[in-house]
Amino acid sequence: MSCLIRKGLLLFICFSLVLLSSCGFKDIDKRIFVLAIGIDLTENKEKPYKVTLKMAIPSGAIKGGQGGEKYTYVSKESETLAKALRIMKTHVDKEMDFGHSSVIILGRSVIEKDLADVMDLLIRRRDIQMISWVGVGEPSAENVVKTEPHSEMAVSFALANFFSDNGVESAYIVSTFLFDLRRRMFESGLDPILPIFRANKKKTKLMVNESIIAPKNNNNITLSSNETKLYNLLENKANKVDIHVKKNKKSFTVAIENSKVKYKIITPPNSQPVIEMKIKTTGIIEETNESLSPSLLKKYSKLANQKTKKDTLQLLSRFRDENVDPLGFGLRYKATRLHIKDTYKEWTRIYPNVKFDVTVETSIKSTGTVE
Structure with a gap:
């Protein structure tokens, strides 16, 4: 019986090969x-x-x-x-x-x-x-x-x-x-x-x-070029970002080596909705118009924090005022709110009134000089 089954299977395969088309x-x-x-x-x-x-x-x-x-x-x-x-x-x-x-x-x-x-x-x-x-x-x-x-x-x-x-x-x-x-x-x-x-x-x-x-x-x-650069930073896609800091007559440029951005959307009842964003970066100073002291790295880091925070708030505010959302705030809101029937409709009402709370922590490791 098994011999007949094998012969029948072999005949079936042979007939199937005839029906196959060429690969072209x-x-x-x-x-x-x-x-x-x-x-x-x-x-x-x-x-x-x-x-x-x-x-x-x-x-x-x-x-x-x-x-x-x-x-x-x-x-x-x-x-x-x-x-x-x-x-x-x-x-x-x-x-x-x-x-x-x-x-x-x-x-x-x-x-x-x-x-x-x-x-x-x-x-x-x-x-x-x-x-x-x-x-x-x-x-x-x-x-x-x-x-x-x-x-x-x-x-x-x-x-x-x-x-x-x-x-x-x-x-x-x-x-x-x-x-x-x-x-x-x-x-x-x-x-x-x-x-x-x-x-x-x-x-x-x-x-x-x-x-x-x-x-x-x-x-x-x-x-613009600077806005595109900052968008990549906020999307955690930044690669070789530079931050130019200018304070009075002093100016320097920080080359960011690593960065990480996190945010969460807070919607307290009867209060203004807030997007809390935390940005952490590390880098070194690669250009300056005057000599910088390695002992003042914390001061330079603070100046870089202020510059990054200012630029980020301007870009996020523009996104909100122009009613565009390339960072996916609305998508995050839908994914974290399950109690609302039409979550995205609720987000379209919230987004124009949202407030941004940005915290920046920049760690400058070196002034870029060799002693």
Whole structure:
């Protein structure tokens, strides 16, 4: 009996193999890899979308195996993003591979008018990675995607280097993944924030040191370089933060090596709601306009505390007054209050009246001098 079962199972497997489809594998010389996607809005109502792709040419496909163009670009205007991508396939002689597309650049007009529709395509396409980084391009996404800095090499993609710690490490750069952008768009109590890429006219230089908050009400807020740096500090994402302190004629800059930020939301009955935030940092003095004494480190730490507290209160107050919440205060409130039926609605009533109580503890370990 067992012999008949084995024979029947073998026949079933053989018939199943006949029904399997091929894997559709294509050799590398038949592919072209899309590294970046740029999406802009046009003034043409019939073709409102403009898509720009930056594609890497495999070194074996370059004549002679060396030199030549490292990248090629394709742009197309269309009534839908899906159609634009399919038409662009007919502009190259190889299959477009989106598996290596690590950066998506959106034009400023997309952020202001049509972010939800654009996100719908990016999320639905299974060949676009959810771990792709997303940024805003100025003057347009096309200009940023087509920019080729002199430092860019065929094996070193400049746009991706700004986001990953393998390249640039800066407290002035906000890194946002595609999956995190989608979460922030649909999650109440948390607003999207994206880095702003600026390209020069010659398309040889990229600058990333500001960011933009894009809340659900399209009331976009641009953060300056210092505000972006402070946001990263409050999000516990700070990397090599500097704090510039100026008191009378004395000024010095503290390089923060470690930081930790905690906060809690307090809503006492019949009293003003308060967000208590504690910031702890350690660092050394890396620049000063005059000689500093190691015996006065506590005094310098106190001055750094006052500066950080002042800047933090200004930024948090701006978030509250502009009714934006990139730090997720509303999300924390929903997670810690279970007795209210509509928790987020209650938070929208509380947030405009909230008071911030910030405590900063800075520990300066050294004046940076060598005796």
